[in-house]
Amino acid sequence: MRIGELARRTGLSVSRIRFYEAQGLISPPSRERNGYRSYADGAVARLVFIDRARLLGFSLAEIGGELPDARSLPDPQAIVSALIEKQLDLDRIIADAQARKRSIAALVEELSCAL
Secondary structure (H helix, E strand, O other): OOHHHHHHHHOOOHHHHHHHHHOOOOOOOEEOOOOOEEOOOHHHHHHHHHHHHHHOOOOHHHHHHHOOOOOOOOOHHHHHHHHHHHHHHHHHHHHHHHHHHHHHHHHHHHHHHHO
16 A cells, blocks of 8 residues: 555544654565555554554654564563553553652742731
8 A cells, every 4th residue: 555545544643644654663664566555454553553652652762672573563461561561651650740749848938928
């Protein structure tokens, strides 16, 4: 399929697809006899996975680590492990933010009493 069709099916822009290709996250397309670039049908699922992982906070390097072969989808168990690790990271970030929020509230209270 041509890049315009791939963009339509995935909801990604042509430039985003080309960027992911340049990063080695998807296989380069083959060339048709007329010179048009043709992407394999599997590129749709792979691009959807890549973009969804990016939206969930995974870096392109992390995504590339889970997708060592630019032609296949990742192992489901590897995805589950990566998602659990990301969840734990977010829990730590939230706990840290809540602690800072409590510190700020305490300082506001302390300074308000001094007025």
